[in-house]
Amino acid sequence: MRREPYRMEGLPERVTVYEVGPRDGLQNESAVIPVEVKAKFVARLAAAGHRVIEATSFVHPKWVPQLADAAELLTSMERVPGVRYPVLVPNERGLDRALEHGVTEIVIFGSATETFAAKNLNRTLDSQFEMFAPVVARALEHGLRVRAYVSMCFGDPWEGPTPIAQVVEVGRRLLDLGCYELSLGDTVGVGTPGHVSALIEAFGGPDRLAVHFHDTYGQALANTLAALRAGVTVVDASTGGIGGCPYAESATGNLATEDLVWMLHGLGVETGLNLDALVETSTWLAARLGRPSPSRVVQALSRSSKP
Amino acid sequence: MRREPYRMEGLPERVTVYEVGPRDGLQNESAVIPVEVKAKFVARLAAAGHRVIEATSFVHPKWVPQLADAAELLTSMERVPGVRYPVLVPNERGLDRALEHGVTEIVIFGSATETFAAKNLNRTLDSQFEMFAPVVARALEHGLRVRAYVSMCFGDPWEGPTPIAQVVEVGRRLLDLGCYELSLGDTVGVGTPGHVSALIEAFGGPDRLAVHFHDTYGQALANTLAALRAGVTVVDASTGGIGGCPYAESATGNLATEDLVWMLHGLGVETGLNLDALVETSTWLAARLGRPSPSRVVQALSRSSKP
Secondary structure (H helix, E strand, O other), X not given: OOOOOOOOOOOOOEXXXXXXXXXXXXXXXXXXXXXXXXXXXXXXXXXXXXXXXXXXEOOOOOOOHHHOOHHHHHHHOOOOOOXXXXXXXXXXXXXXXXXXXXXXXXXXXXXXXXXXXXXXXXXXXOOHHHHHHHHHHHHHHOXXXXXXXXXOOOOEOOOEOOOHHHHHHHHHHHHHHOOOEEEEEEOOOOOOHHHHHHHHHHOOOOOOEEEEEEOOOOOHHHHHHHHHHOOOOEEEEEHHHOOXXXXXXXXXXXXXXXXXXXXXXXXXXXXXXXXXXXXXXXXXXXXXXXXXXXXXXXXXXXXXXXX | OOOOOOXXXXXOOEOEEEEOHHHHHOOOOOOOOOHHHHHHHHHXXXXXXXXXXXXXXXXXXXXXXXXXXXXXXXXXXXXXXXXXXXEEOOOHHHHXXXXXXXXXXXXXXXXXXXXXXXXXXXXXXXXXXXXXXXXXXXXXXXXXXXXXXXXXOOOEXXXXXXXXXXXXXXXXXXXXXXXXXXXXXXXXXXXXXXXXXHHHXXXXXXXXXXXXXXXXXXXXXXXXXXXXXXXXXXXXXXXXXXXXXXXXXXXXXXXEHHHHHHHHHHOOOEOOOOHHHHHHHHHHHHHHHOOOOOOHHHHHHHHHOOO
């Protein structure tokens, strides 16, 4: 159905969808996905119009076995001119491997809460920066761009809601290391739109901020709308909505790129993305993962395309 | 997790959640649900704080076999003082039955598009009002309140997007008959937030308007946020998110009351509803329907309550 857009006051003209499917989406899949499928997934995402695709991670295979093929993927996958393929790098060893494989943009993964810093990074909230500092410094020396995730910005399962001032301090310290952008993550999906607005305001505005919402409580798209109204123009999403909750079938992890694009195009916000191509990609990938995409748009459009 | 609210400028202090689960939610269930279960469902909704619960419909059982027990339900169910139990009435025969059973508030179901008027009402867009006029007039004579749904306000599967002027004309004619409130329905879930704002503005503001979103394309909560910003204070929702898409397991129909309430309470908007009691009710109902609730919040909170 061709729909004319209805614009809303105060929204950006254009949004960059930062695609996290190949890394954040696939990392929790238990069945090993062949590297050829991953390369094809990345290629299809680029063909659908994505200009930034987080391809994989150099985290130790012991922690994320699914991405143990990072080097192989980077060697074999097609790179489309004009498309950025950032790679998650947890530490200096990961950076070494990224540099060996011609990566030009890396991503680090910080924590906004003490407990998650301990569990995920084996660090304190404060000492995580000692770990990141040499990674970022060396990456910048090599001419790489560095993006930083701040995870658990709206709450974590152990400490409850995360104080906004704490998120801002963590974020500022990551920016001060030299990161070009912060991606504010609602890793457990508990945030609501007013919280989003308040956090962005506490940073002094949307400059250098991206948002990364999980749809665990169904809030991801409403939260995105709040972020757009606050001036944010970079939104993380995962094609097909894959990722996030490996323990429940078709459970809700990342905001689905298709659901986001339906809203953005409906609002007349340009993305450069071809929604039909994304839906076809998600349907193709779902067949390989052996279960349906949790994206509402993928479900609706694949139903309506049937006789 | 107890969370302090983060308010957003321009939102109402309080929202009435108009609960449609027992009627709109259950009507598409193919397996017959015992009337005792329905009565218990209605009672649990009232106990969770609902003050308006659309209980059933006097549509002909040939069209909606699931609600053939409307009279029996109304005779047997508990009525809590202060709670309204509107009933859908398609025509004068339905009104007669509603009056026989002590109903004090009815709902009529109009169409904003020509094709859906033909398919659902067997009327033209224009002649539907001849059918509704005597129903509303007689209901008002008997002291009943009358609410009107306007379905397909944002598009239908046959004609594409619905012209806003057409929705406004249909809505105005229903209000002119004497309805106290219009519920603007996105029956197929295709709308986006700017469309919502534009429609409400075209009505001259939120006076006497409620919204009724389906989550088929994942837009229901973002659209609700737009409606709240436009001043709407009555939002239809279905506890557990039941209803709407009988042909897909746990498919997305009505906006889930729980997902709505998570957002509203997060925004500091009062509802009078007890979220935990709603989630328990949805979990209880899901066991009786034999499949999980499609509500993200129900899924998240029932997972987190497990060891």
